[in-house]
Amino acid sequence: MTGAQTFYADQGESWTESRRIEFYFKDQGSRIMPLAWMRALTLPTGEAFLHDALARYGYLSDENAPERGVPVGFTIAPASTGPAIGITCAACHTRQIVVNGLALRIDGGPAMVDFQAFLSDLDAAMGRALQDDTSFASFATRVLGPEASSDAQAELKESAELWHLRFSTLMARSLPDPAWGPGRLDAVSMIFNRVAGLDLGGPPSMLIPENIEKADAPTRYPFLWNAGRQDMTQWPGFAANGSDLLALSRNLGEVYGVFGEFQPVKQSGGLLRLDRDYVKNNSANFDGLRDLEDLIWQIGPPRWPWEIDEEMAAKGEKIFNRSSESGGCVDCHGIKTGEVRDPFRRTWATPIKDVGTDARECAILLREVKTGVLAGAKLPFLPERIGQQTDKAFTVLSTSVIGAIVQHAFGNRSDAAAKELEGLDELPPEFDALREAFPSADDLTGMFEAVDGGCPYEARVLQGIWASAPYLHNGSVMSLADLLKPASERTKSFKLGPNYDIETVGLAVEQTAFDYTLHTTGCDEIDSGNSRCGHEYGTEESLTPKERTALLEYLKTL
Template sequence: MDQGPDWRIEDRAAFYTQDQGSEIMPAAWMAALRQPDGQPFLADRLTRYGYLVNDTNPTASLPVGFTLAGPPGRQVVGMTCAACHTREIEIQGRPYRIDGGPALADFERFLLDLRTAVARVQDDHLAFESFATEVLGQGADLRGKDALRRELDVWWRRYATIIDRSLPNERMWGPGRLDAISMIFNRVAGLDIGTGPDRIIEANMAPADAPTRYPFLWNASRQDQTQWPGFAENGNDVLALIRNLGQVYGVFASFHPVPDRRVPIFRVNYVAQNSANFAGLGRLEELIQRIGPPRAPFIRRTAETDALAAQGRAIFARDPDQGGCAVCHDPQPGAFRSLARESWLTTIRDVGTDSREIGLLGRQVQTGVLAGKGIPGFGTLGTTDKAVSVLALTVIGAIVQYPFTGRLEQMSPDRLISLPGEAGAAAAVVTTRRLRQAIRTEMPTGAPYESRVLQGIWAAAPYLHNGSVPTLADLLEPAANRPAAFEVGTEYDPVLVGLAREQPRSRGQIVTTDCSDRNSGNSRCGHEYGTGLSAAEKRALLEYLRRL
């Protein structure tokens, strides 16, 4: 796709493979795993889950967004932003790659199948022997196999626990969606902060049953608030680091905060056992800022269609009660975040959509090794506290401590922190109090979600924050008239603007609920703006939205 002059082939290659510190498992293990039919787990480069072949390196053994990091012989497989934020669509048999677009991958199925593959090795002696031979080589002795078994047991205990607690029932998400907030909370509060030897607090993990669609990344760095509930400040490199560090915790970063009285202020070391690649996270943010919104390849400009788009622009500019969109979705100056670029206002409003994700922000967890810990301007965690407060402390603690890695004893309560990157400047200077304000932990009233600027919205189906509406044409209908279920796949409908009704290579179905069950996680309710427009007005508005 044409995504602007700043998005180059070398940027795409880096975006597809840049390590951010995610560690799913050793690469040798994943290469040795088998599917139930005996084929290698990596046989099709995971394209069966909707992940995409890396066309910048067609011989790569892993798809777009999967990384290899570490020294030869000890490499680990991880994930990076592109796995969840690259998509393909097909129009009349022709595929189009959209960088930064919401993936249509089935992450849920990948996680469950990986569990099945490792369970077989855990439970079957012959399967383990075959696995060990592939990992260690033909000459592996008993000592080496025993050491491998111990490593696998530790990995399995942690992975099986979080998957079984997060996904107790299959098909909670479906393709193109995940409950990222629950998975981050489960990861940080469930696997990392326990007081026992394995650090696990099973009671802190809950079913991840508030699925949302992946957001698009173009212009994401400019919004002054982020996350679907809008609880995180955004718009400069430091705030982006907060956002991205929390994200990498949720996709297999290794992270264990260690209580340490020698560390001033914190009494906890957040960086000693933290695999997050801070330089890599900064590099990814630089790349994301270069991705432009895609230009639709199906626009046919004629005097008639241009006039229709102009009419649509006028409708877009109306007040919401007249079917307009601009008050929430046009670029408007936002809060000051950076000298380098103007941020855009992110309207956060309850428009009657599914409410389940909002409930996550009030979730309480045991704080384990972090009980009684805090930092200036943050407050102190109780023995139980909000999961979002635990996340905020671990993210802010790591960011504040990172520049002092190896010399944490030199930290001073009054010292400012210099972090690299602010739009090419040598450093961005922030305080712990300012960082604390970057993540809101109070419960919102109602069920408000963020409203993004709609450039490239044509390429972001399905719609609403939970992906419950397949096309923009359906979104202009009352909730009662929207599809109760639809197939998810790459086939694209330029007329309805979104997922085609027929999906020859369907990756699965999303079944929705109506307004009587708004808290289901799958409700198609709400956002009934434009539903009263005439058929001609809807055609005009869709023509305009196609061109954004």
């Protein structure tokens, strides 16, 4: 992308420059490490870790960054050890595509970044800083200055070693081989691993290493425009959506996954008789999360900036509006009124269907973990109690999210109002929506048993779909043109990167930003995590080549 002039996609009048900047750098509570530490870390070449603002991983720059060397989607926030660097929505949801030297920035689009390489290199950089006395002395001087006392250096070493123990354990057990590659990650596994593996053990490390499993069900980052309007969300569509509380539960779980600090502790009594404190050691920025959700509602789908064959697109629209059996798309991807969960938020129906695509994602949702400090914990307004030894990771996560939301909300009330809530066994009606925030473990099991080894996924409204290649939930199809072919004829291996082909509407064959080729599997390995199988709509069985061309032209206009 070096040297390409950057332009911004037209994403509607509501998406202003000030909102864009806020979206890029708004803190949501992620705390990767003290900023001074990351500035002090180096690469094997001796260059500073932040020397290129992480552009080598695909992260993007903006002149409004809060600190030198901090890319789009990274935040600086106060912490007990000084300013901390973290991640916010824009790191994973800002896209830049390159066509003939033109770089088009698309806010809310699926990022083409190599998150696994970033995590691995950060782990290795801290390992080098701690590998011997000489290396640590250089690191300490860069962090503390040359006049730092021996006590300050010893304290830094203890803190850095503890950080590295936790981070390195997470990386060694989580990161898969082959790697996710640019534009993909297994977010659900990483959230499970982060909460169950790093937060529920005993001090000082809080680790339960055996709760960390390989994150080998990669998905591409979803686009965010219209995300709040879906009445169900997450790739397998297991989460109710469409209200501020449901959005907060969705986003708080995401913060836990991107290094929000969260270490629940036992307590007795308290608001709603909660037997754990979920907010005492929780870095989540609840105000920031609400602001970010409001911003996401303002992001419009990007408008196609190149020429459209209007006559061809009009023919394509008629094809789009056919039934699925006739090669159309409207049954699953048309705009229909969804479930009403907030009188001020209108939603769109989000069908959840198994269309024969890769099933690996569903397998990880039913995994079990040791419950650690949450053993036996119960939220009095929900039916499930966490098991004494083990339980579904999903139950542990839902308890951790909902417990924190409730305690935070009640803790912000006046003393008199809070006192009235002590000892209550039921959640006030204003919080009823949280009962739908996560399905129960039994509901999840039933959902996946019903599809007999397959996996259902959400079918979203396709506005802006042209800007979100590669396709299918796991990014296994390089273009929309390929998606309209039978799985057996789709490209088996392709390079990942920002270069775009506006004829096929997807990734260009030639990519130079990354040295990574995604190798997909066929329908004989449907649970590999990388299968290109399924969603065989609009193929030659239902549409002629001319009809597929017309449909493709129409999809550019959405």
